[in-house]
Amino acid sequence: MPSPVRVMGVDLGTTKVSAIIAEIDKSGKPIVTGVGTERCEGIRKGVIVDIEKTVSSIEGAVQAAELMSEHSPKSAFVSISGDHIKGINSTGVVAVSRPDKEISESDIERVITAARAIAVPNDRRILHVIPQEFVVDDQNGIELPVGMAGIRLEVKAHIITCSATCAQNVIKSVKRAHLDVDALVLQPLATGYAVLTQEEMDLGVAVIDLGGGTTDVSVFKDGAIRHTSILALGGNNITNDLVIGLRTPFGQAESIKVNHGCAIPSSADQGIVDVPGVHHRKTRQISGKVVAQIIGPRLEEVLYMVKGVLTKSEYYETLGAGVVLTGGTSLIAGIEDLAEDILSMPARVGVPERVGGLTEYVKDPKMSTGVGLLHYAGNTLVKGGVPSIEQHVRIGNVFGKVRRWVSAAF
Ligand SMILES: Nc1ncnc2c1ncn2[C@@H]1O[C@H](COP(=O)(O)OP(=O)(O)OP(=O)(O)O)[C@@H](O)[C@H]1O
Ligand SMILES: [Mg+2]
Incomplete structure (x- = not known):
């Protein structure tokens, strides 16, 4: 029996930091095994204003979750918020590259890169590029066009940017609490995954x-x-x-x-x-x-x-x-x-839905973002090009890839 994939979500809220440890089942559903919450006075209006206090709240929440779960993940999916975050819609267009005009994974990557190519000021970074729909030739509303035939591929994407320094402070605080960052996740995105x-x-x-x-x-x-x-x-x-x-x-x-x-x-x-x-x-x-x-x-x-x-x-x-x-x-x-x-x-x-395990600790509107981080992790595993989540060595690689991207981008 392969060992389950374990992930941790750390929600940096203005009033509290919550850490949730879960196992991800084959469908991507989080099964909660540990929960810790610690008051936080280092964050104001979603933005870190005191690193020491934030680090100590992260450590407190993580330790409590680890104690309950009897596991100590080395990294976490971490939420980011604040009114510095802006979302805009963008489009990208490419010509389908294969001679037989079948759309491949690499066309998807190219078209998303094209949508990403917006002017971003030096002090801002792109946090997420989320495809909303693809358009193949003149047919719109396509969710995943891989394998379809076409000449022109377009993507409509939602691009979320954030202040570079605010993101750096989040990463710095998490690292000072002895954790790597698997990914920075926009709070409303995580919350949506949990409650809808x-x-x-x-x-x-x-x-x-x-x-x-x-x-x-x-x-x-x-x-x-x-x-x-x-x-x-x-x-x-x-x-x-x-x-x-x-x-x-x-x-x-x-x-x-x-x-x-x-x-x-x-x-x-x-x-x-x-x-x-x-x-x-x-x-x-x-x-x-x-x-x-x-x-x-x-x-x-x-x-x-x-x-x-x-x-x-x-x-x-x-x-x-x-x-x-x-x-x-x-x-x-x-x-x-x-x-x-x-x-x-x-x-x-x-309240958070589609979650198993110690649900009595997380079926609370205050925990929506924390649970949503686990859904985000589950989606990364299931949809992130990994054929089976039992192959957790490869999953480690997927997270490793996201992690390297986080360190390079910020
Ligand atoms: N039963 C309740 N009735 C009214 N307000 C409540 C109740 N329980 C908690 N709150 C309020 O909810 C707020 C905390 O909510 P939550 O934990 O979702 O915020 P946070 O994630 O720490 O902050 P943010 O997401 O804004 O950064 C506090 O202002 C608290 O007073
Ligand atoms: Mg919150």
Whole structure:
């Protein structure tokens, strides 16, 4: 029996680092064997601002996951975020090279290289080139044209670029925590893999990852990612509003939000909420409605910004499956109704799907990106030119190839 392929995902979130170790089964599905989460104060709005603190959070999360899984992977798929990340659509065109005009793997590589050839400023790097569809001669909507006959091959691709220094800081922090980077993965891409069904991806859907420091918006349609934006606003802003509105310390405001938070004041809990004062000041009592009156407008602001992004992306009218909300802030009561009102489309809260093993630790909207990194790893294994994942020596080579690319690019 060949030994299973083990991978690790490390999600660098603004409020916490999570590390998840999993075995990848033959279909590419992650079977979770270890999970570790550690608070993080080294990341602000998705971007590393303190390497020491980030390294120590990575080490803490990884050690906890290793302890649970009884394995110590040497490398990890790592998430990257921040409003420096931009997604654009590009196309590449090549002539099919074989004399018999059958499209080969090398034509696919050439056409993707052609789509990559966009002007990127010195201080930015290309993070992903994701093929959306291929066009062979005049026939569009082709997913994988290898083996087809044609003269002209075109690809429509989504290109994601990031700040070179932000990416370098991610790699530096992970390496200082004694891990190699298998790949840097855009957070919304990973999140989409974890929470969406194939049907939603095909019909058209927006994923809104309401995290602590950022709100990530991505659009999937016809099976591929079409748009990405990262807004520098998240659950921490709501907590800060409560700090100011209720005059209470951050930690107390956070627990009031988590325990009594509601997105819609008219349906808020009418019960009494204790509000501890700052530094020995008296505890006051307020109604749950007051808490919702502070939280509601901020969530509305975030959702209107999301609507603006979607409208600008030109996909707003085409989202047949509506929106999927995830991330810790999607746990606020009433958020689905508020999102449906503002975005005028059906909304649901998404937790990681298609995952096995210790699912009780990861079936949580806060873990969507971490689990998505494992799906990304699974896809790399299954679709990355590897015939069978039992041939894990070759898989090592695939990851080795990605890893070398990461070190060369950044
Ligand atoms: N039950 C809850 N109700 C409301 N908010 C919650 C709840 N649980 C967690 N949160 C909020 O979710 C946020 C953390 O979410 P998450 O773990 O998805 O963020 P992150 O990945 O660390 O950050 P980011 O993705 O923005 O970099 C925090 O602001 C936290 O207060
Ligand atoms: Mg997150």
